[in-house]
Amino acid sequence: MTESLQIVCPACDATNRVPAARLGEGPRCGACKAPLFQAKPVALSEERFRHHLRNSGIPLLVDFWASWCGPCRMMAPAFEQAAAQLEPRLRLAKVSTEEAPALAAELGIRSIPTLALFAGGREVARQAGVLPVRSIVSWAGGAAAAA
Template sequence: MLNVTCASCSTINRVPEDRSVDQAICGHCKKPVIQFGAITVGEGNFDNHVLKTDLPVVVDFWASWCAPCVQFSPVFEQAARGWEPRVRFVKVDADATPVISNRFGIRSIPSILLFYKGEVVEQRQGNMPAGLFDQWLEKQVTSLGL
């Protein structure tokens, strides 16, 4: 069984490994578990979406006033639509979530962290063009054996 967090209501769902995650329906809200796009999370639902799921999760720590963050946002969203459900994509407003930002030592933005099974496995600062971001993701996911 895989623990996969619902994109709509943040409930953790257990999905049989032999079932397609992209077709799973949340047992709580009855909506699709996967939304094929980046999910914005905050202090209240970060752990469920990032630390308690069995899927790799790429987290973009950003802020609305940060020009490189704004430039990277469409790249991140495009990757989310292409990579899900293999990888989940989460956006965290670093200004609105100081506890989370401090917890992971975010000192510059954008900061991109890759989590797997509740642990940070890779981190990168700064925006990237789509091709470079996709290459980075492929390398990281392959190194996880996925």
Template sequence: MPGSLKLTCHDCGSVNRVPAEKLGAGPKCGVCGAKLAEGKVHEMDLATLEKSVKADDLPLLVDFWAPWCGPCRMMAPEFAKAAQALAPDVRLAKIDTHSHPDAAIRYNIQGIPALILFRNGREVARLAGARPAAQIEAFARQKSPA
């Protein structure tokens, strides 16, 4: 792991530089004060997603979902559990494809829920369908080794 990591704040979109050894200490955004690697799932829009994919040094696992999707709603608590388990090594976020249909088009989402793992500015893996937390964790760890 490098001496410092770049992390995009999922609240304000600012890119922050965080010392790698301080990652587990709850670093905060220098602009808005939001926690950067707290083990929670953050809702985001397409612009913040694209910025985070391009800039971040940590893997980002994104859940593409919609509020009308029953399996998506059923998986939400499991995704939140996985976020806690994977922190601070992998950050988890979600994007509502109903409110942000451009995200579904941009990332060629054929069905939801759909998980995409990004690392080093590119997509590294996809997983379709609702999954329990253990499968989400295993997928993220297997596809984004440290």
């Protein structure tokens, strides 16, 4: 029997079952037909973050950022490029600490930008500060493999 993974749609948040062997074949959402992987980070509210965390069968790499943060804006293009390299092995997402301050406080986000990797519904690694795309891909890939 082929292993299936739950993949949350970045467009409508429906949970889809996708055979692991077919993740790289451009799967689409069964509900809204949007691509399940779009080679870019997904913007998540606190509610959507919790839904993705609970229902995703692949690790979730989250950039905690704020619009007023210069280093956050500086790292944004690198994080977007990393999404193109890390999907479909990981889902990349952005959570604004301005829009989700309670979540940031709950998770102990003390500086931004902060990258946090979640697997199996729990945080498994964290890295604060600006990183270039090569470092994001290397760190996230290594941390996900160790999780």
